[in-house]
Amino acid sequence: MNAHTNLKGAADAPFYLAQGDECALFEAASANNLPILLKGPTGCGKTRFVSHMAARLGRPLYTVACHDDLSAADLIGRYLLKGGETVWVDGPLTRAVREGAICYLDEVVEARKDVTVVLHPLTDDRRILPIDRTGEELEAAPGFMLVASYNPGYQNILKTLKPSTRQRFLAVEFDFPTPDVEIEVVARESGLAPERVKPLVRLAGKLRALKGQDLEEGVSTRLIVYAASLIAQGMSIDRAVEAAMIEPLTDDADVKRGLLDLVAAIF
Numbered sequence: 001m002n003a004h005t006n007l008k009g010a011a012d013a014p015f016y017l018a019q020g021d022e023c024a025l026f027e028a029a030s031a032n033n034l035p036i037l038l039k040g041p042t043g044c045g046k047t048r049f050v051s052h053m054a055a056r057l058g059r060p061l062y063t064v065a066c067h068d069d070l071s072a073a074d075l076i077g078r079y080l081l082k083g084g085e086t087v088w089v090d091g092p093l094t095r096a097v098r099e100g101a102i103c104y105l106d107e108v109v110e111a112r113k114d115v116t117v118v119l120h121p122l123t124d125d126r127r128i129l130p131i132d133r134t135g136e137e138l139e140a141a142p143g144f145m146l147v148a149s150y151n152p153g154y155q156n157i158l159k160t161l162k163p164s165t166r167q168r169f170l171a172v173e174f175d176f177p178t179p180d181v182e183i184e185v186v187a188r189e190s191g192l193a194p195e196r197v198k199p200l201v202r203l204a205g206k207l208r209a210l211k212g213q214d215l216e217e218g219v220s221t222r223l224i225v226y227a228a229s230l231i232a233q234g235m236s237i238d239r240a241v242e243a244a245m246i247e248p249l250t251d252d253a254d255v256k257r258g259l260l261d262l263v264a265a266i267f
């Protein structure tokens with residue numbers, strides 16, 4: 001679990017290039033106390049978007065990377081033994097509720113089922129967090145906002161959100177940026193000139209077209225940034241592309257050879 005606060009002002013908000021009207025939607029959700037669900041493949045900018053918006057809105061941000069062992073107690077808090085005394089320690093969700101912060105649950109479908117039960121009273125107009133262990137019933141402070149993300153691409157029927165949960169959220173679909181936007185993002189993040197980023201983005205387009213055939217997932221914007229950063233540091237294009245954009249996608253030798261042919265056709 002990774003919880004942190006972000007109190008940067010709007011001026012130094014982390015760089016985020018919008019793909020559509022998602023910033024306006026987020027602001028409207030925040031102004032109306034509505035929770036929001038970000039759907040989309042891994043590495044397409046969801047987490048960066050949330051940090052950017054938190055800074056723009058001047059709110060602290062608690063980010064929780066959900067995993068299959070994450071329970072409601074990890075989010076809410078627990079009694080811990082400290083110097084012979086038992087003390088209650090708030091979890092990141094409770095802290096966000098008390099402080100009026102944004103709580104971002106990344107890959108929420110990975111978390112254990114008891115987590116969704118906790119989210120329900122927080123996502124309707126009661127906006128309360130019952131803490132069974134302490135007997136408290138916290139009303140969310142003004143500004144509290146719940147944001148969750150998930151990747152609908154994983155074809156795991158057990159790992160989808162139930163309608164009773166997902167219909168409590170506004171939802172916005174994310175995808176990899178259009179080539180022009182992606183070139184700008186990668187150039188800005190890596191320091192490599194846009195002209196040199198262009199073929200990497202073209203290659204990404206071709207790799208993404210293989211999703212569902214040879215590849216489970218297309219290449220993420222994050223991986224293109226990795227490749228471009230290696231090239232900007234002086235690594236050869238072939239080596240950087242192989243390490244950042246081919247090897248992470250597959251372990252199958254035949255598929256890899258096919259992907260390297262694509263690389264050879266572009267560079």
Ligand code: ADP
Binds near residue numbers: 044045185222
């Ligand atoms: P996700 O949360 O969707 O898995 P991230 O937000 O971590 O993905 O994005 C991965 C990386 O891609 C970011 O660190 C950033 O460098 C880059 N990125 C992707 N989309 C954008 C964007 N629209 N604006 C700025 N950076 C982006």
